[in-house]
Amino acid sequence: MVIKNIGLIGAGTVGFSFAKLLAKNKARIKKEFGVALELTRVCDKNTSRKNELEALGAEFCDDVKKIVEAKDIDVVVELIGGLHPAKEFIAAALKNGKDVVTANKKLLAYHGKELFTLAAENDCYIKFEASVAGAIPILKTLTENLSHGHITDIYGILNGTTNFILTKMTKLGLGYDVVLKEAQENGYAEADPTADVKGHDAMHKACILSSLAFGVFPDVNTVACQGIDAITAEDIAYGKEADKTIKLLGVLKRKANKLEIRVHPAFVANSHPIATIDGAINAVFVNTQDCGPFLFSGFGAGGDPTAMSVVSDVLDIARDSELRVMVPPGKEMPLVDIGKEKAVFYTRFSVLDKPGVLAKIAGKLAEYGISIEEVIQRERGSKDKHVSLIIVTHEAVANDLRQAVKEIDKMSFTKHATQVIRIEEFKQAV
Amino acid sequence: MVIKNIGLIGAGTVGFSFAKLLAKNKARIKKEFGVALELTRVCDKNTSRKNELEALGAEFCDDVKKIVEAKDIDVVVELIGGLHPAKEFIAAALKNGKDVVTANKKLLAYHGKELFTLAAENDCYIKFEASVAGAIPILKTLTENLSHGHITDIYGILNGTTNFILTKMTKLGLGYDVVLKEAQENGYAEADPTADVKGHDAMHKACILSSLAFGVFPDVNTVACQGIDAITAEDIAYGKEADKTIKLLGVLKRKANKLEIRVHPAFVANSHPIATIDGAINAVFVNTQDCGPFLFSGFGAGGDPTAMSVVSDVLDIARDSELRVMVPPGKEMPLVDIGKEKAVFYTRFSVLDKPGVLAKIAGKLAEYGISIEEVIQRERGSKDKHVSLIIVTHEAVANDLRQAVKEIDKMSFTKHATQVIRIEEFKQAV
Numbered sequence: 043m044v045i046k047n048i049g050l051i052g053a054g055t056v057g058f059s060f061a062k063l064l065a066k067n068k069a070r071i072k073k074e075f076g077v078a079l080e081l082t083r084v085c086d087k088n089t090s091r092k093n094e095l096e097a098l099g100a101e102f103c104d105d106v107k108k109i110v111e112a113k114d115i116d117v118v119v120e121l122i123g124g125l126h127p128a129k130e131f132i133a134a135a136l137k138n139g140k141d142v143v144t145a146n147k148k149l150l151a152y153h154g155k156e157l158f159t160l161a162a163e164n165d166c167y168i169k170f171e172a173s174v175a176g177a178i179p180i181l182k183t184l185t186e187n188l189s190h191g192h193i194t195d196i197y198g199i200l201n202g203t204t205n206f207i208l209t210k211m212t213k214l215g216l217g218y219d220v221v222l223k224e225a226q227e228n229g230y231a232e233a234d235p236t237a238d239v240k241g242h243d244a245m246h247k248a249c250i251l252s253s254l255a256f257g258v259f260p261d262v263n264t265v266a267c268q269g270i271d272a273i274t275a276e277d278i279a280y281g282k283e284a285d286k287t288i289k290l291l292g293v294l295k296r297k298a299n300k301l302e303i304r305v306h307p308a309f310v311a312n313s314h315p316i317a318t319i320d321g322a323i324n325a326v327f328v329n330t331q332d333c334g335p336f337l338f339s340g341f342g343a344g345g346d347p348t349a350m351s352v353v354s355d356v357l358d359i360a361r362d363s364e365l366r367v368m369v370p371p372g373k374e375m376p377l378v379d380i381g382k383e384k385a386v387f388y389t390r391f392s393v394l395d396k397p398g399v400l401a402k403i404a405g406k407l408a409e410y411g412i413s414i415e416e417v418i419q420r421e422r423g424s425k426d427k428h429v430s431l432i433i434v435t436h437e438a439v440a441n442d443l444r445q446a447v448k449e450i451d452k453m454s455f456t457k458h459a460t461q462v463i464r465i466e467e468f469k470q471a472v
Numbered sequence: 473m474v475i476k477n478i479g480l481i482g483a484g485t486v487g488f489s490f491a492k493l494l495a496k497n498k499a500r501i502k503k504e505f506g507v508a509l510e511l512t513r514v515c516d517k518n519t520s521r522k523n524e525l526e527a528l529g530a531e532f533c534d535d536v537k538k539i540v541e542a543k544d545i546d547v548v549v550e551l552i553g554g555l556h557p558a559k560e561f562i563a564a565a566l567k568n569g570k571d572v573v574t575a576n577k578k579l580l581a582y583h584g585k586e587l588f589t590l591a592a593e594n595d596c597y598i599k600f601e602a603s604v605a606g607a608i609p610i611l612k613t614l615t616e617n618l619s620h621g622h623i624t625d626i627y628g629i630l631n632g633t634t635n636f637i638l639t640k641m642t643k644l645g646l647g648y649d650v651v652l653k654e655a656q657e658n659g660y661a662e663a664d665p666t667a668d669v670k671g672h673d674a675m676h677k678a679c680i681l682s683s684l685a686f687g688v689f690p691d692v693n694t695v696a697c698q699g700i701d702a703i704t705a706e707d708i709a710y711g712k713e714a715d716k717t718i719k720l721l722g723v724l725k726r727k728a729n730k731l732e733i734r735v736h737p738a739f740v741a742n743s744h745p746i747a748t749i750d751g752a753i754n755a756v757f758v759n760t761q762d763c764g765p766f767l768f769s770g771f772g773a774g775g776d777p778t779a780m781s782v783v784s785d786v787l788d789i790a791r792d793s794e795l796r797v798m799v800p801p802g803k804e805m806p807l808v809d810i811g812k813e814k815a816v817f818y819t820r821f822s823v824l825d826k827p828g829v830l831a832k833i834a835g836k837l838a839e840y841g842i843s844i845e846e847v848i849q850r851e852r853g854s855k856d857k858h859v860s861l862i863i864v865t866h867e868a869v870a871n872d873l874r875q876a877v878k879e880i881d882k883m884s885f886t887k888h889a890t891q892v893i894r895i896e897e898f899k900q901a902v
Contacts, residue, residue, distance in 0.1 A: 063620060063621075063762065066622075066762075067619075067620045070619070071620075074615075074619075074687075177617075177621070177763045177764065177766070178766065179613050179616075179617040182612075182616075182617070183609050183613070185504075186609075186612075186784055186787065186788070187607075187609040187612070187780065187781070187784045188780075189497075189500070189504075190493060190497045190501075190780045190783045190784060190787075191493075191607070191776065191777070191780045192496075315745075315748060315769070318745060318748050330780075332493065332496075332776045332780070333607045333770075333771065333776050333777040333780045334607065334770060334771040334774075334777055335770065335771075336607070336608065336768075336769065336770035337767065337768070337769045337770070338766075338767070338768050339745070339766065339767045339768075340763075340764060340765065340766035340767070341763065341764040341765075344764075346621070346762045346763050347621075347763040347764055350617065350618075350620045350621045350760075350762070350763045351617070353620045354616055354617045354620060357616065357620075358616070361792060362791060362792070
């Protein structure tokens with residue numbers, strides 16, 4: 043029987059869930075898969091869960107060397123997150139010939155290529171199912187199944203916090219600040235929500251998806267990324283009227299010799315399955331050339347859901363132990379410059395309600411070759427009171443629109459920067 | 473490098489797609505997974521695709537022994553379907569030490585236990601991802617991932633043909649016969665649609681899901697199974713009014729010491745994700761105790777989608793080749809007697825529109841302890857003209873309702889057998 047001795051770094055929410063879930067599933071896994079997964083040692087500076095972990099049969103320590111350098115550890119599970127010292131711990135584990143399982147999306151987005159190369163050099167695995175879409179086994183599915191159908195594009199709801207916030211705003215008609223505060227109070231958002239609401243977390247996950255779906259690790263600093271923190275109740279209200287829902291999307295598309303990767307809020311038609319994904323749920327919608335579209339959804343975060351993917355990774359390592367399969371280090375492929383691409387946009391101007399304003403805006407848009415599909419002004423203002431003027435464009439080059447909007451925003455009748463949200467158009471739908 | 477020589481039995485739609493998809497993906501699989509998958513030989517009585525298959529590098533033959541007994545074949549792919557001679561071919565392959573991949577749900581539902589035992593005795597795999605929900609890698613996901621979260625129940629749309637028919641009926645307000653005919657003309661339904669429309673195909677798939685999710689192979693003859701052939705435009709219209717959609721569901725639930733397995737049309741609340749799955753798409757909704765709910769959807773049939781799952785299975789066999797993992801032969805667990813369970817029902821009576829009719833029906837229901845939530849009679853009839861009377865019950869024991877309905881159907885004012893459709897209630901939803 044294959045026996046894997048596991049060393050766990052980090053006994054926080056996910057780490058502790060992993061220890062418990064592994065203990066709960068150990069006997070079943072041994073029976074069904076014929077492998078023994080033993081949590082041998084746990085390392086954390088915080089000793090608050092020492093007793094509970096020891097009760098689960100693990101030795102507790104505060105020296106990470108007892109895990110990454112220990113002869114009796116086969117698999118190192120890193121669940122501390124962040125770039126450093128997680129990177130150094132993983133590198134040390136690989137250099138000592140240990141397989142690694144991690145949920146650290148930021149680390150993989152920034153240093154994945156380097157770590158995968160190091161793993162290959164040392165003939166070790168790095169597995170990271172939990173790093174994208176929590177409990178959904180999307181990485182395994184992309185790699186081992188959907189790849190055979192030639193993946194063409196992916197639309198993901200990759201961040202549960204922002205989807206929770208957008209869902210609350212949509213269902214209750216509330217503003218961003220009110221909902222964020224509530225989400226923070228209920229533990230759905232961090233005290234410092236930047237990584238979530240600015241789209242960084244979703245963008246890191248999009249980079250990992252790219253590496254597996256297309257074999258390309260994009261430079262994380264060049265991926266177009268916009269958050270949800272500027273979305274207002276008014277934008278959401280327009281969506282309801284237009285039978286559309288605002289979602290923070292991670293979009294990946296294979297083009298001729300380029301990849302398109304972008305993370306931003308977008309209006310999605312309510313008839314598309316991705317629009318129906320509500321709350322702290324993640325979803326990944328995958329189109330393939332040969333085998334049609336797929337949708338996968340489930341919890342994207344939380345202790346047990348994330349830990350489940352970590353357990354699966356450890357099991358996969360044990361099951362594949364005689365046949366090492368490496369993630370290819372990744373080929374180079376330029377990214378599409380999103381600004382030069384055409385799309386349909388919703389723009390919300392804040393303007394004085396007086397004759398000639400629409401003419402000036404329309405004129406400036408026309409100057410940049412942008413034509414208008416729809417104009418909506420629901421309230422009446424005055425020559426002193428600003429109102430919202432919503433303009434939906436026909437297909438326009440993104441940079442042209444941004445430039446036109448920039449110039450309009452300097453005109454005396456505008457109050458504040460214009461809101462611009464892409465309206466996502468899908469080639470195919472389930 | 474691991475090399476697997478594949479023998480394919482059956483060069484029909486799926487078989488030929490498999491040959492093409494394998495050829496298309498061979499180089500990539502070799503590069504990414506380090507295994508060589510070679511389609512060595514194809515057997516079919518029909519020689520119409522002989523040249524095309526030979527052009528793909530495979531030898532063509534009409535003698536199945538050249539596959540199931542051949543020394544140069546490692547993996548036998550069975551894609552002829554049906555119970556016989558598929559069973560004999562697979563048994564012969566296993567006895568000759570060959571791993572087997574099949575898409576044959578009927579065969580596995582009837583003889584799975586026997587064939588898995590034979591595979592274990594001969595230290596061989598049987599893999600069958602394509603047998604349930606076509607391209608969706610649901611079997612692998614259940615076994616290798618979701619199991620660690622303790623699967624509690626599954627709701628599946630497991631048959632694309634019936635989902636296509638129900639979707640058309642719902643969207644266009646058409647009757648069953650009209651839509652079935654169109655589906656047959658467009659290749660969405662077979663000339664003899666019995667296996668699909670009577671629910672047998674979905675039921676076979678539910679039995680396979682049970683074996684993997686719960687380790688229990690139910691006796692296929694004892695699983696409650698009802699088709700969609702009695703659903704009328706009127707039933708669908710009620711659903712629209714009540715914000716519900718009729719779906720042919722495969723339902724599996726783990727109970728204290730029993731399993732509940734049933735296949736039947738049911739009303740599903742439109743707010744549940746499973747209600748949004750339209751057309752020839754399959755979906756599997758899985759609840760777990762520890763890790764929340766999941767939804768997986770994609771094409772459930774068709775050459776390439778089904779073949780993709782076959783390719784994945786062959787790859788998995790090649791990757792796991794040094795560590796054989798057997799599907800456990802399955803424990804025994806009694807099935808819940810659905811008739812003794814409580815549920816909410818929609819009933820549509822066809823009755824004469826005269827005083828006293830409702831009193832008689834309500835009286836008979838009361839006799840069986842069934843109380844009424846809602847009564848709807850939209851049209852006016854007469855003492856000579858029958859009209860539809862819809863009664864939605866509160867929770868009632870299924871057998872009691874059936875018995876009451878049976879007695880009501882004998883009353884002089886009823887025209888034909890009463891329609892009874894369960895209204896599915898979900899504990900959790902994504």
